[in-house]
Amino acid sequence: MPHVSEIAPDLYRISVLYPEINLQFNHFLVKDDEPLLFHTGLRRMFPEVREGVSRVLDPARLRWISWSHFESDECGSLPEWMTIAPHAQPACGMVGALVSANDFFQCQCRVLTAQDTLITGKYRFRYYNTPQLPHGWDAGVMFEETQRTMLCSDLFHQDGNVEPITERSVLDRVQETLTAYQAGPLANYVPYTPNTGRILEGLATLQPKTLAIMHGSTFSGDGAKELRGLAGVMQDVLSKPSYQFPKCADAESAAD
Ligand SMILES: [Fe+2]
Numbered sequence: 001m002p003h004v005s006e007i008a009p010d011l012y013r014i015s016v017l018y019p020e021i022n023l024q025f026n027h028f029l030v031k032d033d034e035p036l037l038f039h040t041g042l043r044r045m046f047p048e049v050r051e052g053v054s055r056v057l058d059p060a061r062l063r064w065i066s067w068s069h070f071e072s073d074e075c076g077s078l079p080e081w082m083t084i085a086p087h088a089q090p091a092c093g094m095v096g097a098l099v100s101a102n103d104f105f106q107c108q109c110r111v112l113t114a115q116d117t118l119i120t121g122k123y124r125f126r127y128y129n130t131p132q133l134p135h136g137w138d139a140g141v142m143f144e145e146t147q148r149t150m151l152c153s154d155l156f157h158q159d160g161n162v163e164p165i166t167e168r169s170v171l172d173r174v175q176e177t178l179t180a181y182q183a184g185p186l187a188n189y190v191p192y193t194p195n196t197g198r199i200l201e202g203l204a205t206l207q208p209k210t211l212a213i214m215h216g217s218t219f220s221g222d223g224a225k226e227l228r229g230l231a232g233v234m235q236d237v238l239s240k241p242s243y244q245f246p247k248c249a250d251a252e253s254a255a256d
């Protein structure tokens with residue numbers, strides 16, 4: 001069952017827990033004249049996310065469906081949403097639209113940039129492209145300018161069944177989660193590039209008050225400080241070489 005909570009005015013966090021992997025998947029719904037859903041959820045999660053949206057508004061009223069980067073939890077169930085929300089239009093960054101979404105979904109995405117805003121009524125969203133952060137050439141974040149809410153996608157990823165919103169820094173949890181990922185089969189989930197710190201500093205200058213996080217608790221407070229702290233955590237955990245070229249048993253025996 002989804003857990004629905006209002007984390008900022010008219011912004012609902014629809015959370016679905018996957019206990020098998022100890023991970024929350026959070027989808028963000030904006031209740032406004034032109035309702036927006038950010039993250040469609042995985043295809044197998046569609047019934048739960050639809051149930052969560054239905055508790056806030058009629059899903060047929062959705063006008064905008066958006067995401068950060070092309071990945072199943074971000075936009076996998078877009079086709080299912082389009083069948084129940086006939087007036088909805090997908091919206092994403094230029095790279096995402098050109099490289100994947102327009103072709104894969106056979107649709108025409110509205111292309112979002114930092115130069116214009118997507119206005120839903122009372123609320124105003126601006127899209128900032130953040131290539132390879134958290135991952136993917138097409139990645140970006142959305143920023144709602146009236147309430148200063150940042151829709152962060154996978155940034156600040158925290159494992160566990162955590163509270164919907166917290167005013168305590170989540171950086172310890174993020175460090176713990178990224179460190180655990182680096183030691184397992186999902187290592188290098190978030191690349192560290194020469195642009196990582198620059199992008200996070202750019203996002204910090206927006207001074208968000210709320211960080212709406214896809215996996216883990218939403219953070220309410222000094223978002224600039226938290227983003228600058230994330231830059232430090234990422235540098236600490238992710239900037240060291242970690243890649244091991246896979247060993248192939250067959251190749252070794254062939255060389256003998
Ligand atoms: Fe992702």
Ligand SMILES: [Fe+2]
Nearest residue numbers: 073153154214
């Ligand atoms: Fe994700």
